[in-house]
Amino acid sequence: MNIEAHAKVNFTLEVLGERSDGYHDLRSVVVPISLADGVVLEPADGLTLVVDWYGGRGATALPWRSRGTRDPTGVTRDPTGVTRDPTGVTRDPAGVTRDPIGGTDDNLAVRAAKLLQRVSGRKDGVAITLGKRIPVGGGLGGGSADAAAVLNGLNEMWNLGIPRNELAALGAEIGSDVPALVLGGVVLMEGRGERVTGFFAPGASCSASGAELKHDDLRESNAPSTFHLVLANPGVFCSTPKIFQAFDAPLPKRPEILYNMRLAMQSGDGVAVARALQNDLAATAMRLHPEIGAARRRLEEAGCLGASMSGSGATVFGIARDAAEAGRIARELQAEGLWSVAAETVR
Ligand code: C5P
Numbered sequence: 001m002n003i004e005a006h007a008k009v010n011f012t013l014e015v016l017g018e019r020s021d022g023y024h025d026l027r028s029v030v031v032p033i034s035l036a037d038g039v040v041l042e043p044a045d046g047l048t049l050v051v052d053w054y055g056g057r058g059a060t061a062l063p064w065r066s067r068g069t070r071d072p073t074g075v076t077r078d079p080t081g082v083t084r085d086p087t088g089v090t091r092d093p094a095g096v097t098r099d100p101i102g103g104t105d106d107n108l109a110v111r112a113a114k115l116l117q118r119v120s121g122r123k124d125g126v127a128i129t130l131g132k133r134i135p136v137g138g139g140l141g142g143g144s145a146d147a148a149a150v151l152n153g154l155n156e157m158w159n160l161g162i163p164r165n166e167l168a169a170l171g172a173e174i175g176s177d178v179p180a181l182v183l184g185g186v187v188l189m190e191g192r193g194e195r196v197t198g199f200f201a202p203g204a205s206c207s208a209s210g211a212e213l214k215h216d217d218l219r220e221s222n223a224p225s226t227f228h229l230v231l232a233n234p235g236v237f238c239s240t241p242k243i244f245q246a247f248d249a250p251l252p253k254r255p256e257i258l259y260n261m262r263l264a265m266q267s268g269d270g271v272a273v274a275r276a277l278q279n280d281l282a283a284t285a286m287r288l289h290p291e292i293g294a295a296r297r298r299l300e301e302a303g304c305l306g307a308s309m310s311g312s313g314a315t316v317f318g319i320a321r322d323a324a325e326a327g328r329i330a331r332e333l334q335a336e337g338l339w340s341v342a343a344e345t346v347r
Pocket residue numbers: 022023024025026174175176177191192193240241244
């Protein structure tokens with residue numbers, strides 16, 4: 001089974017307050033984008049994981065993966081001790097990966113498979129191959145997208161019949177971004193990430209006067225239009241817990257943020273969407289890592305209609321007028337040594 005595990009960007013991300021469990025209450029419009037990891041699931045006796053860092057054809061080399069040394073047999077070894085053979089497959093001597101996205105036991109995709117084994121009582125194994133194209137630790141939900149793909153894929157492969165909203169709720173155990181990516185489509189994410197609703201689902205409404213979006217529909221909701229994006233990553237590693245710790249005072253509730261974004265996305269107007277972008281964590285992340293602010297400014301100077309940060313960073317994204325403009329800006333930033341790709345929202 002082959003699955004495209006789409007990355008996400010946060011068109012809005014509001015931090016509403018601290019919770020007693022150490023997490024923060026959030027409210028975020030999560031938008032899936034064309035950049036995706038390839039996830040291959042094959043029936044197997046045990047659980048195995050192989051990570052192909054370059055993701056095959058069309059994949060983008062990640063800047064922080066390029067510091068390795070190469071031995072005479074063509075095997076590269078990076079500073080963390082991970083080896084990669086000339087075909088791009090990373091393995092330890094036992095045939096499984098041992099790398100910065102987590103050893104086999106911590107890898108989110110493997111944890112997703114174990115979670116489904118546990119809740120279903122199934123003893124089946126699965127061989128998971130990840131073709132990584134989404135930058136790791138970049139605020140694009142790469143690991144969560146892989147985990148979501150495994151939850152959705154195994155639910156089908158093992159004929160478990162778990163409804164999508166229950167699967168999304170299970171995903172919260174793995175990571176805060178997993179429920180939104182299990183649900184798919186444009187999602188309004190709330191709580192610490194476990195409450196997800198289709199932002200454009202029939203029945204969802206939202207008012208500028210302070211009323212919340214109604215949650216009477218859990219169906220996947222497609223974006224009304226496609227928006228063209230340029231992603232850029234300055235190559236700094238942004239630790240999510242650190243950014244949340246350094247985040248000062250939660251801001252007062254601003255109901256107009258959701259309302260404006262909903263109207264802007266419905267209008268299909270990139271200028272309006274660019275104006276409605278919001279990320280409460282951006283100021284903190286840019287204070288800790290000024291490179292992030294610089295990358296965001298570069299996107300705007302190069303011609304994006306507006307730009308923001310995704311998740312807790314370090315990836316920033318800009319809205320471009322059209323696909324040609326997005327491609328041009330991405331190439332301009334690449335020439336300056338920034339990791340950058342053009343992408344678009346997926347519906
Ligand atoms: O759930 P996840 O593993 O993605 O979260 C990583 C860390 O980010 C948490 O341990 C917490 O410090 C912080 N976080 C938070 N509030 C959230 C999500 C994450 O404080 N809603």
